[in-house]
Amino acid sequence: VPYNCWYSSYVNTAVAEGFFKGYNDNTFAPEAPITREEAALVVYRYLKLMRKSFDKTTFIYTDQDSISDWSAEAIYGLYAEGVMKGRSNEMFYPAEYISRAESAVLLYNALNVLK
Numbered sequence: 001v002p003y004n005c006w007y008s009s010y011v012n013t014a015v016a017e018g019f020f021k022g023y024n025d026n027t028f029a030p031e032a033p034i035t036r037e038e039a040a041l042v043v044y045r046y047l048k049l050m051r052k053s054f055d056k057t058t059f060i061y062t063d064q065d066s067i068s069d070w071s072a073e074a075i076y077g078l079y080a081e082g083v084m085k086g087r088s089n090e091m092f093y094p095a096e097y098i099s100r101a102e103s104a105v106l107l108y109n110a111l112n113v114l115k
Contacts, residue, residue: 001028019045037071037094039103040084043110044074047083050114055080061092068094083109 001011011030014020019042022028034042044054054077067075071094078084084106086092098106 001030005030017049019049033097035095036084036092036098036102037068037075039098039106040078040094041071041074043083043106044077047110047113052081052113054078059086061086062090063092063094066094067092078106078110081109081113083113 001008007030011020011028015022015028048054057076057080059076059079075084075092075094087096
């Protein structure tokens with residue numbers, strides 16, 4: 001992230017704290033949309049940094065095989081705590097972009113589990 005961007009200090013802090021990471025090619029792509037599984041991983045990392053523990057669980061969505069290995073623990077953990085659900089009773093849609101409404105619900109639910 002270029003140091004002269006208005007958000008560079010925020011991104012650098014989020015990366016330094018460990019709840020945001022870049023891509024494998026050492027890029028961050030701050031202007032790129034974020035997928036549901038990427039958002040889940042960010043929130044999960046943040047909650048873990050806040051000392052939140054998660055129960056182990058599984059769920060059955062018909063698209064669970066499309067959940068990436070790197071996000072599965074986060075998605076299952078957030079699901080178990082009621083922080084994040086699928087878009088329907090049958091589908092999670094991990095690679096779809098998260099909507100503003102879904103983001104608001106995700107953040108609201110995450111803050112509530114910290115109380």
